[in-house]
Amino acid sequence: MGRTADYSRQSCSIAATLEVIGDPWTLLVIRDAFNGVSRFEQWQDNLGVARNVLAARLKSLVQHGVLEPRLYSERPPRNEYVLTAKGKDLxxxxxxxxxxxxxxxxxxxxxxxxxxxxxxxxxxxxxxxxxxxxxxxxxxxIRLTRAENRPTVGEVLPPREAA
Amino acid sequence: MGRTADYSRQSCSIAATLEVIGDPWTLLVIRDAFNGVSRFEQWQDNLGVARNVLAARLKSLVQHGVLEPRLYSERPPRNEYVLTAKGKDLxxxxxxxxxxxxxxxxxxxxxxxxxxxxxxxxxxxxxxxxxxxxxxxxxxxIRLTRAENRPTVGEVLPPREAA
DNA sequence: GCAAGAGGGTTGCCAATCCGAACCCAGTCA
DNA sequence: TGACTGGGTTCGGATTGGCAACCCTCTTGC
Known part of the structure; x- marks a missing residue:
């Protein structure tokens, strides 16, 4: 099945989050977005990431609602990507x-x-x-409460002994 | 070069952190460690991750000082893995x-x-x-200050417009 | 009018890594 | 003696990321 970590089996918010931002480069894309980067070429220059991977990441982040495409030029069609509220929450x-x-x-x-x-x-x-x-x-x-009866595989708890 | 994201070129603390915990599964291993998991088999059961990958992750986390091996049985030699202070800081x-x-x-x-x-x-x-x-x-x-004259590729800054 | 360039990708190939499963090894229980 | 457990290692195959080349649409220079 390749390298896909399939976090989805983990019914856990952390796993769910990692499914959105856990890919290599994704968090650095978001970091740059916070830094004001909004265009393909800027990310490419900053990160040195492969163009196809960058394109895939941007598309995925848009699909997940973290980034929002915004057309800044009609002809030729060019869009930039800005953080949504969801993205800013990161x-x-x-x-x-x-x-x-x-x-x-x-x-x-x-x-x-x-x-x-x-x-x-x-x-x-x-x-x-x-x-x-x-x-x-x-x-x-922190105490964890199970909101639903979803089978819980693992969740964050305090360390056993005090730090 | 395969899927290695080579965050190392990014002289940035976020990239540096991702180099330690950015691998698939690694954060879930740590999550379970906070949850009290300390043995190979427990992680294996919880995560369903491939055993070789789990072994590699544990080794890497030990090398990075996030987990600490602790011998709990001499014969046969068995060790468990507990969070260090560095790990608990996550x-x-x-x-x-x-x-x-x-x-x-x-x-x-x-x-x-x-x-x-x-x-x-x-x-x-x-x-x-x-x-x-x-x-x-x-x-x-937040304001960012450059502690050293390391060439900065990117860093976190507040979003341009107010939320 | 035509060539060159820039922005924003897509396509193909290759190698690194992850996955699954089998195997191994030491001790221990029956 | 034989099965079982914990803790891994090894092997083959499937995906995916990396790199580089290519494409397509304007725009700019001449």
Whole structure:
């Protein structure tokens, strides 16, 4: 069956998300979209990705409603791709990925590109906060509830022992 | 060159992170690790992933310091894999992925598995908060600074227009 | 009017990787 | 002794990503 990871058997929101953005390059396409990139050639230049793969990714992201094509030239027909609200909602994913990479992959010596929180002026160390009560959420503060009786294969839970 | 996405040319923390956890199945392995899974057979049962691929993923995650092998039986030698501190730091990534999938993929009708914030009792709608000042961070509150003079290919920036 | 160029892809071929399944090996239970 | 379990490794085949060439429609230069 090739390399298709078939996340679909995993009835889990994480697997579902990965089915949309889990392909190689896809998240980098979205990262660039956040960065203002909106045209085929720009992505091609930035990423160096194969053109057919880029075309397939853009098409897939449009189908999934993450990007929206927008005709910016009638003749010749040219369209650019902009983030939908759904796509913009991926911001948290990108921020957490960025922070993890900055902290753990690049390491302390060479921190790459820092995200600075303008409001307080410090390097952003992102935490998960509850939008309802505003508190910072630690792993153990989360309980999972099964909304449906869908067979659950696996879900996120706090680590067994305290960090 | 095959399907290797070669994120390495992207000098970006997101690309760097994807190089560690961007493979198919890898994030699901980590998700299960958070869920308490620690042994080969458990992952195999949960994910239905090919055994060779699972073995490769575990090895790679150990090499990257996300998982740590721990011998739980001398004879025969058997080891389990537990999350390191570095691995546990991926919690924010999983939470944001989960929330996005719950909201945008499963949709309103069938919300899958909900994360409930025990402290306030509501379904968790995660936001990014600044660990320094505690405020909730919106995309436009972030400024990127180039820590080094590494050639930057692309980075996250707020969307051009306001949401 | 015609050639060259740019934007946005599509098509074909090849190699890397994933998948499935079989196999292996050490110990253990019956 | 023989079957079973956990934890993998090996092998062959199927997909997919990468690369490069090609295409098609304007637009611009001369």
């Amino acid at each position: 911001y948290g994913v990108l921020v957490t990925l960025h922070a993890w990479g900055n902290k753990h992959v690049y390491g302390e010596t060479d921190s790459g590109i820092d995200m600075v929180h303008k409001t307080c002026g410090h390097t952003l160390n992102p935490r998960i906060a509850c939008n309802c009560c505003g508190e910072i959420v630690k792993p153990r503060d | 919690y924010g990534v999983l939470v944001t992925l989960h929330a996005w999938g719950n909201k945008h993929v499963y949709g309103e009708t069938d919300s899958g598995i909900d994360m409930v914030h025990k402290t306030c009792g509501h379904t968790l709608n995660p936001r990014i908060a600044c660990n320094c000042c505690g405020e909730i961070v919106k995309p436009r509150d």
